[in-house]
Amino acid sequence: MVDGHRTFVIVGGGLAGAKAAETLRAEGFTGRVILVGDERDHPYERPPLSKGYLQGKEARESVFVHEPSWYAQADVELHLGQTVVAVDREAKSVRLGDGTVIHYDKLLLATGAEPRRLDIPGTGLAGVHHLRRLAHADRLRQVLAALGRDNGRLVIAGAGWIGLEVAAAARGYGAEVTIIEPEPTPLHQIIGPELGQIFTELHQDHGVRFHFGARLTEITGQDGMVLAVRTDDGEEHPAHHVLAAIGAAPRTALAEAAGLALADRSHGGGIAVDAALRTSDPDIHAAGDVAAAHHPLLGSRLRVEHWANALNGGPAAARSMLGQDVSYDRVPYFFSDQYDLGLEYSGWAPPGSYDQVVLRGDAGKREFIAFWLKDRRVLAGMNVNVWDVTDPVQALIRAGSPVDPDALCDPSVPLESLTG
Template sequence: MVDAHRTFVIIGGGLAGAKAAETLRAEGFTGRVILIGDERDHPYERPPLSKGYLTGADERDSVFVHEPAWYAGADIELHLGQPAVQLDRANKSVRLGDGTRIHYDTLLLATGAEPRRLDIPGTGLAGVHHLRRLAHADRLRGVLSALGQENGHLVVAGAGWIGLEVAAAARSYGAEVTVVEPEPTPLHTVVGPELGALFADLHREHGVRFHFGARLTSIEGEGGMVRAVHTDDGDEHPAHDVLAAIGAKPRTALAEAADLTLAEGPGGGIAVDASLRTSDPDIFAAGDVAAVQHPLLGQRLRVEHWANALNSGPAAAKAMLGKEVSYDRVPYFFSDQYDVGLEYSGYAPPGSYDQVVCRGDVSKREFIAFWLRDNHVLAGLNVNVWDVTGPIQELIRTGATVDPHSLADPGVPLESLGTA
C-alpha cells in the first residue's frame, strides 16, 4: 500500500531513472514514486539505438527497461510525454509543460544528455540526423535501408563511438559511408593515436571512407534535400543524408535555472558528491547529467555510458533512502562494430598515461590494451577477448604496480599481476 505522505520524484525517463524507481521499491520504499519523462515511450536503454536495433538484428520491444505493465504493478506513477519545465526548490515542486505541479520530498534528476548540433549552414535540410532517442533510431533505420537499396551516401560528422557504430550499421545495409573527423584518427581522445588507427583500418576494410583533419563547414541542398557536404579544407563529398555525431552535452537547464551547483570544465553536468547528492540536500542526480566527485579516481567525472546509468540510478535511489553510498564504480562501456566486440574499463584521457601495453594479437584484433602511468593501470580495452573485465578493473581499482613485460605476456594470468 502506497504511503502518500512521502513522495519521491524522478525527472528523466531513461535507464537511470527507471532503475532508480525499481530500486526504491526493491529497497522497501512505500511512498509515492513519480517518474517524469519528456518522451512518450516508456523508459528504454540507448545502446541498441546504434547497435542491434539500428542494424535490424533486434526488435523494437527489446530496448525497453521494463514491460509497460510493470510500472503499474510496482505503483510507479508515470508522466510520459511531459517535460519538466521548472524546479521550485523553495516549495519543493516541479512544474510540467502542461502546467501540472508535482510536490516532492526528495528529487532525482536523471535528465541525461542531448546531441551537440552542427552550427553550419544547411542543418535544416531534410536528411540531417542525430541519434539519441528511440524516435531517431526509428527514422534512421529506414534511412539506412533506403540508402543501401539506392546506393546512397551517408556522411558522418564525427568518428566517436556513435559515429563509428552508425557507420558500421550503414555498411551492413550497403550504404556508402564517409566519416569526417577533425582528429587524425578515430576515437582519438578515448584510445589515443596508439589504437585509433586500428579502428580506421577496421572500417576501411568494410568500405568506409575517412576524411581526417577536417570539419564540415556547410551542407548543400537541392529541393530541400541534402546533396553534398563541404569541409574546411575545401573538399566536397556527395551525400544524401548526414549524421551529426559530434558528442553530447548534459541537460542541465532545469538544474541551472534552480541555481544548483554545476560542474566546471568542458564536461559540465550537475555537480554531485560521492553519494550523488547535489548542492541541495533533497536533490540527487544520476546518469549522463551527473558529474560525480569520484572517490576512486580522485576527480570530478561525468560519464555518458550505459553502465553508468545502470549503476548510478540504483546508487542514487539508495542514497535517497538515507543509506550510505559511495559511488566509485570503474567507468565501463562496450561497443560492437562488424565482427569486433570490445569493452573498455577505466579512464585514461590524453596526457594522463606514459605508455600503452598490449597482450595478444593486435593484427587479428584479439588482444587487450592497457594504458599505464608509472606502471599503474589506468584503463584497459579488451577486443574480442572475453571474461577479463573483472581482473582489469581490479588492477585499476587497487592501483597495483605492474610489470609491463608480464602485463604483455598472455601466459601470465591477469589475476596474478600487481603489487600494492
C-alpha cells in the first residue's frame, strides 16, 4: 500500500525516468511515485528508433521499457501527454500544462534532449524530418519504405551515429541516400579522423554517397514538397525527403527557469549535478541525457547522451534520492549497428584528448579493437565485430595505468593481462 506522506516526482518519460521509478519500488520506497511524460506513449528506449524498429525488424511494442500494466501494478502514477511548465522550489511543487500542481519531497529531472534544428530556408516543407521520438520513427519508417519502393532520394544532414544508422536503414529499404557532412570524415568529432575512413568505406560499399566539407544552406521545394537541397559550396542534390541529424541539445529550460545551476557548453551544457546526481538544490536530482555529472573516474564534468547512461543513471539517481551513498562512475558506453557491422565503444576520448590510436585486429576486414591512448594510458576502446571484450576494455580504462602499445596491438596477448 502506498504511503501518501512522501511523494517523489519524475519529470521525463524516457528510459532514465522509467528505470528510476522501477528502482524506487525495488529499493522499498512506499511513498507516491509520479512520472510525468510529455509524450502519450509509455516510456520507451530510443536505440530501436534508428536501428531495429526503423529497419522494420522489430515490432513497435518491443521498444517499451515496461509492459503498460506494470505502472499500475507498481503503483506508479502516470501523467502522459503532459508537460511540466514550472518548478517552484520554495513550495516544492511542479505545475503541469493543464494547471495541475503536484507537491514533491524529491524531484528527478530526466527531461532528455531535443534534436537540433536546421536554421535554413525550407525547413517548413513536408518531407523534412528529425529523429528523436517514437512518433518520428513511426513516420520515418513509412517514408523509408516508400522511398525504397519508388527509388526515392533521402538526403541526411550530418554523419554522426543517428545519420549513419538511418542511412543504413534507408539503404536496407532500397532508398537512395546522400549524406552532407561539414567535416572530412563521418563521426569526426566523436572518434576522430583516424577511423572515420572505415565508416566512409562501409557506407560507400552499400551505395551511400557522401558530400564532405559542406553544409546545407537551403531546402528547395514545390507545392510544399521537398525537391532538392543546396550546400554552401554551390552544389545541389535532388531529394524527396531530408533528415536533420546534426545533434541534440539538452532540455534545460525547466531547470534554468527554476534557477538550478547549469554546466557550461565546454562540458556539453545540461544540468550540473554532482557524482550523486544531485543538482544545486539538494531535493532535486537529474539523470540521463540532460545531466552533466561530475565523473569521479574521469575527473571532469561530462554529459552523455547514450542509452547506457539513461539505463544506469536513472537507478543511480533513484538510490541517491532515497539517501543512499551514490557515486556514479560508470564508464561511458554506447553501441551501434550498421549493415553487417556492430560495435561497442567504452570510455571518453574526443579529438584533442588523446595522442595515439592503436588497432588490434584487421581493420580491412572490419574486425578489430581500436584504443585511444594518452601518455600510454587507455582513454577509450571500440570493438568492431569483435565481441565479449567490453569488460576487459573497461578494466583498462579504469586502471589508468601505462600500457605497452605493442602488447595492446597483439591479439595473442590477453587484454586481461594488461591491467597490471
